[in-house]
Amino acid sequence: MEAGGDTAAPAPGDAEDVEDTRFPSEEAGDGGSVHEGPPDPEDEGLEDTGLETKDQPPSLLSPLPQSEAPSCTCGLWGPAASENSPMGGPESGSGGQGGDPSDEDWRSKRKHVFVLSEAGKPIYSRYGSVEALSTTMGVMTALVSFVQSAGDAIRAIYAEDHKLVFLQQGPLLLVAVSRTPQSASQLRGELLAVHAQIVSTLTRASVARIFARKQNYDLRRLLAGSERTLDRLLDSVERDPGALLLGAVRCVPLARPLREALGALLRRCTAPGLALSVLAVGGRLVTAAQERTVLAECRLDPADLQLLLDWVGAPAFAAGEAWAPVCLPRFNPDGFFYAYVARLNAMPVCLLLLGTDPEAFHDMATCRRLVEDGMHTLGAMRALREAAGFSNAPSANAPAYSVQAVGAPGLRHFLYKPLDIPDHHRQLPQFTSPELEAPYSREEERQRLSDLYHRLHARLHSTSRPLRLIYHVAEKETLLAWVTSKFELYTCLSPLVTKAGAILVVTKLLRWVKKEEDRLFIRYPPKYSTPPAAPAASTDHASHNGLFTGP
Amino acid sequence: MAQAAAAPHPRATPGQPCVFKLVLLGSSSVGKSSLALRYVKNDFKSTLPTVGCAFFTKVVEFGAASLKFEIWDTAGQEKYHSVCHLYFRGANAALLVYDITSKDSFCMAQQWLKDLEKEFQPGEVVVMLVGNKTDLGEEREVMFEEGKEFAESKGLLFMETSARLNHQVTEVFSAVARELLQREERKKDQTQQRDARLALNERPAGQAKCCAH
Numbered sequence: 001m002e003a004g005g006d007t008a009a010p011a012p013g014d015a016e017d018v019e020d021t022r023f024p025s026e027e028a029g030d031g032g033s034v035h036e037g038p039p040d041p042e043d044e045g046l047e048d049t050g051l052e053t054k055d056q057p058p059s060l061l062s063p064l065p066q067s068e069a070p071s072c073t074c075g076l077w078g079p080a081a082s083e084n085s086p087m088g089g090p091e092s093g094s095g096g097q098g099g100d101p102s103d104e105d106w107r108s109k110r111k112h113v114f115v116l117s118e119a120g121k122p123i124y125s126r127y128g129s130v131e132a133l134s135t136t137m138g139v140m141t142a143l144v145s146f147v148q149s150a151g152d153a154i155r156a157i158y159a160e161d162h163k164l165v166f167l168q169q170g171p172l173l174l175v176a177v178s179r180t181p182q183s184a185s186q187l188r189g190e191l192l193a194v195h196a197q198i199v200s201t202l203t204r205a206s207v208a209r210i211f212a213r214k215q216n217y218d219l220r221r222l223l224a225g226s227e228r229t230l231d232r233l234l235d236s237v238e239r240d241p242g243a244l245l246l247g248a249v250r251c252v253p254l255a256r257p258l259r260e261a262l263g264a265l266l267r268r269c270t271a272p273g274l275a276l277s278v279l280a281v282g283g284r285l286v287t288a289a290q291e292r293t294v295l296a297e298c299r300l301d302p303a304d305l306q307l308l309l310d311w312v313g314a315p316a317f318a319a320g321e322a323w324a325p326v327c328l329p330r331f332n333p334d335g336f337f338y339a340y341v342a343r344l345n346a347m348p349v350c351l352l353l354l355g356t357d358p359e360a361f362h363d364m365a366t367c368r369r370l371v372e373d374g375m376h377t378l379g380a381m382r383a384l385r386e387a388a389g390f391s392n393a394p395s396a397n398a399p400a401y402s403v404q405a406v407g408a409p410g411l412r413h414f415l416y417k418p419l420d421i422p423d424h425h426r427q428l429p430q431f432t433s434p435e436l437e438a439p440y441s442r443e444e445e446r447q448r449l450s451d452l453y454h455r456l457h458a459r460l461h462s463t464s465r466p467l468r469l470i471y472h473v474a475e476k477e478t479l480l481a482w483v484t485s486k487f488e489l490y491t492c493l494s495p496l497v498t499k500a501g502a503i504l505v506v507t508k509l510l511r512w513v514k515k516e517e518d519r520l521f522i523r524y525p526p527k528y529s530t531p532p533a534a535p536a537a538s539t540d541h542a543s544h545n546g547l548f549t550g551p
Numbered sequence: 552m553a554q555a556a557a558a559p560h561p562r563a564t565p566g567q568p569c570v571f572k573l574v575l576l577g578s579s580s581v582g583k584s585s586l587a588l589r590y591v592k593n594d595f596k597s598t599l600p601t602v603g604c605a606f607f608t609k610v611v612e613f614g615a616a617s618l619k620f621e622i623w624d625t626a627g628q629e630k631y632h633s634v635c636h637l638y639f640r641g642a643n644a645a646l647l648v649y650d651i652t653s654k655d656s657f658c659m660a661q662q663w664l665k666d667l668e669k670e671f672q673p674g675e676v677v678v679m680l681v682g683n684k685t686d687l688g689e690e691r692e693v694m695f696e697e698g699k700e701f702a703e704s705k706g707l708l709f710m711e712t713s714a715r716l717n718h719q720v721t722e723v724f725s726a727v728a729r730e731l732l733q734r735e736e737r738k739k740d741q742t743q744q745r746d747a748r749l750a751l752n753e754r755p756a757g758q759a760k761c762c763a764h
Contacts, residue, residue: 201630222630224579225600316599320587320624324603325634339603358637361606 100132110447111178113194113234116140117211118171123219124194124227126234130220140175144168156184167191170204171211180238181451183458186245190237193244193303194230196329200307201226204333229314236310239443240436241450245457246417246488248429249306250284253401256518258383263287265374271367273357275337276300279371280350281384283313285430287522301330302429308339312350317341321368323361326354340364344372349384403434408508410501412477413440413492415453416513418521420486432513432520439476448476453490456481460488471499480506487513568610568617571731573724574639576667577648578659579627582683585714586648587624590724595715601626604638611728618728636670644677644727649698651682651711652690657698664705677730679708681723686713 100106106128114133115124120141122130130137144166147154157164165187167174174191182190199207202222210217237244266277266289279286290300311326325336340353340361351371353364375381403411417431440446452474459467460483472479478493480502491509493502517523575583584598584605591607607622623638625631639645647663649656660680667678680702682693695711702709708726712719 222628224630225602225626225628226630228599311602314599314602316602320591320605320607322602322605323638324626324631341602358634359640365606 100128101136103128110180111176111182111234113191113230114140114175114177115194115198116173116175117215117217117219118173119211119215121216121218123172123223124198124230126231140166141173144173163187165191167195169195170208172198172207181455181458183454185461186454186458189244189247190234193233193307196303196307197226197230197233198223199329199333200311200327203327203336204329229311232314233310238447238450240446241453242415242431242433243306245453246415246429246431247302248417248431249302249309250432251430251520251522252281252284252286252384253432253516253519254286254383256523258378258380259287259522260524261378262375262380263289265371265378269367269370269374271353271355271360271363273355273360274353274364274367275356276352276354277367277371278305278308278312278352278354280309280312280352281348283309285309285522286349286384300328304328304330305428308352308354312341312352317343317350321365323364325358340368342368344368344375345381349381400435402437405434406509406512408505408512410494410497411491411505411509412494413437413449414509415488415490416509417488418486418513418517419484419488428522430521449492452477452479452492456490471502478502482506568619569732569735570619570621571643571728572621572623572641573644573646573727574623574625574642575646575648576625576635576639576660576663577627577646578650578653578656579629581627581648581650581653581656582714583627583646583648584624586646586681586683586712586720586723587622589714589717589720591622593717595717600628603631603634609724611724613725613728613732616732618732620724620728635666639667639670642671642676644679644731646679646681646723646727647707648681648683649693650684651693651698652684652687654692657682657693661701664707677708677727677734678705679710679723679727681709682711683714685711685718686715 109127111126113124113126114122114137116122116137118141120134120138122134122137124130125133143157144154153168154166156166161179163176163178163182163184165176165178165184167188172195174195176187176191178187207219210219210222242248243250262279266279266287269277270291274291276288276290278288285305288305307328308326316322321340321342324339324341326339327333327336336358337354337356338358338360340351340355342351342365343349344351351368353367355364357363403413413434413436415431415433417429436446436449440449452472456470456472456479459470460481468483470479470481472481473495475495477495478497480489480491480493482489482491487510489506489510491502491506493505497505513520575587577583579600584601585595587605587607588594588596588598591609601624603626605624607620607624609620609622611618611620623642625635625638645663645667647660647667649660651657664678667676680698682695682698698711699709701707708730710719710723710726712723714720
């Protein structure tokens with residue numbers, strides 16, 4: 001084990017993109033083959049653009065404000081900005097946080113995410129009211145079309161300590177303006193998730209249709225109510241990193257026999273048109289089953305599953321049974337499924353039944369009763385309540401475990417994503433992590449930890465010089481990130497740990513995960529529901545046509 | 552819909568209440584979910600925008616008869632309008648909810664009535680106009696008389712409520728239940744009459760009260 005890598009912490013002020021800033025002292029492993037990270041191909045182009053624009057930001061930024069928005073834009077993310085005339089309309093938005101680009105509070109946010117239409121019409125802003133930002137958004141459109149007019153596409157701008165990432169998706173433009181150490185490709189991943197969220201409520205086709213008919217349509221009308229979902233999605237990146245960063249879902253720790261019994265139960269309980277059944281607790285997966293007849297050829301993308309988990313975890317589903325259309329952007333961005341969502345026994349346990357028939361509500365409700373009865377027979381409710389009950393965060397009804405369970409003193413937190421699952425089980429990327437406990441109970445602390453994880457992730461997955469192992473001594477903690485062919489691991493240790501001590505802790509952790517892996521992960525994802533009359537056609541699939549596509 | 556087809560309002564045989572489907576319609580944040588929550592669980596909390604449609608059931612004892620409400624609490628947001636017909640198909644009753652502090656929501660309720668009229672024969676559904684949030688009386692934009700007049704002109708039932716203060720919420724549902732049972736009774740009489748006198752063409756006088764056309 002080589003733990004000798006880079007011991008020097010990157011200076012806190014150093015907000016250069018880690019992808020651009022190479023650390024010559026590091027021992028870079030040839031980890032190229034182990035990569036499971038976010039899609040890389042875009043990155044090469046991105047870095048080019050990035051470096052190019054970085055050399056000459058004024059040329060890009062300065063001509064535009066004159067034409068579009070006098071004196072306002074640079075001030076947005078340039079610390080040197082001084083008097084910006086307050087502009088934009090009254091703060092009638094629900095954001096209520098100001099949102100005036102001259103507003104100190106608004107500008108001090110670490111990361112802004114905007115969604116706007118091609119015509120520059122504001123659709124969403126993480127902070128502030130979008131009305132006040134129409135001028136700012138106009139400038140973004142101008143930037144994009146300026147580069148477009150040269151037959152190119154703008155991907156990112158690196159300006160002082162800020163990164164601006166642009167993502168064009170059909171008639172929608174998504175922009176992240178960030179001071180966090182996240183890499184451009186990580187930010188792009190977030191923008192993609194935001195876009196997927198929008199598509200999941202409206203479908204790509206209807207968004208395209210709307211803007212084809214009326215270019216200056218105000219999409220906020222249709223997205224009303226979805227803003228909070230987007231807020232939650234973006235907040236989760238900083239508060240409880242993992243899912244988006246690792247492109248994996250988190251499972252509820254559960255004894256394997258019970259999990260398998262639940263999987264079998266879901267497969268048994270079917271309804272006409274039922275495509276997918278999911279049991280979840282607090283946005284974490286218990287188990288899922290996919291119906292063969294409906295989704296025979298296509299497999300569910302983990303990003304779609306994560307989207308569903310986030311969706312059913314929403315407090316809006318707290319009461320009653322819900323029936324709503326939902327689109328799975330990776331599966332088919334243009335079509336709706338119909339989802340039946342219910343909390344079982346007024347517990348945090350949530351059942352999602354996804355079907356194709358818009359009128360099947362009562363069938364689904366019947367199916368739910370079957371599942372519920374089956375769970376009572378299994379005594380699963382109690383086990384799940386116990387799993388959910390551990391959580392000491394009162395707000396999150398999330399089942400979790402304490403890092404103490406590992407029994408490795410000095411270990412504060414970790415993210416572990418197994419990569420060694422047998423081929424036909426690889427279809428469900430998963431990760432596990434303990435509850436964030438003190439000292440990571442406060443917002444700022446969590447943000448710091450999330451930043452560190454992102455920084456390490458970006459370096460492990462750097463396109464040009466990926467690393468296998470990083471030992472990083474930060475100001476308030478020590479981190480060790482390690483990727484092998486078997487796992488991807490990020491650990492956060494006490495700041496006083498020695499290098500040898502860290503290795504000891506990590507060894508202990510790996511041993512613990514090995515011992516607990518049947519409980520922590522779905523080792524054998526359930527496959528299709530009971531085939532009504534197994535079609536002979538799919539013989540080849542039979543052995544490995546599980547639930548999920550590989551990464 | 553399924554339920555309506557499966558159980559075409561059976562008479563209340565003991566232990567088997569008639570099932571009525573009731574939809575809550577109206578623009579977003581007028582208090583549809585709050586009304587449902589107050590009625591079904593006697594609870595009030597600030598709710599988040601409904602996703603699609605939430606479903607509740609409640610059995611009401613009504614003198615000798617009992618009936619079961621299937622309450623479909625629809626999302627008021629525009630993105631769900633296109634799928635709303637799914638929800639109100641086969642409904643027996645509809646509550647058109649508006650917020651007395653918002654003129655817009657009152658106009659939207661009228662729009663919803665038009666949609667309902669497109670989907671249903673006059674008199675097929677019991678429609679009640681509900682002005683919610685009377686606890687915010689000082690911000691009132693829609694006068695009680697305004698609502699009442701509109702309701703009368705269209706032959707709707709009408710009430711003002713406060714889900715927060717639990718003011719008249721149960722009454723709303725009871726009034727609808729009473730009307731539903733009466734109509735059921737009348738329908739039964741009607742069929743009996745029709746069986747007796749096939750040539751009869753005119754409507755029974757009682758029904759005219761509830762249908763505008």
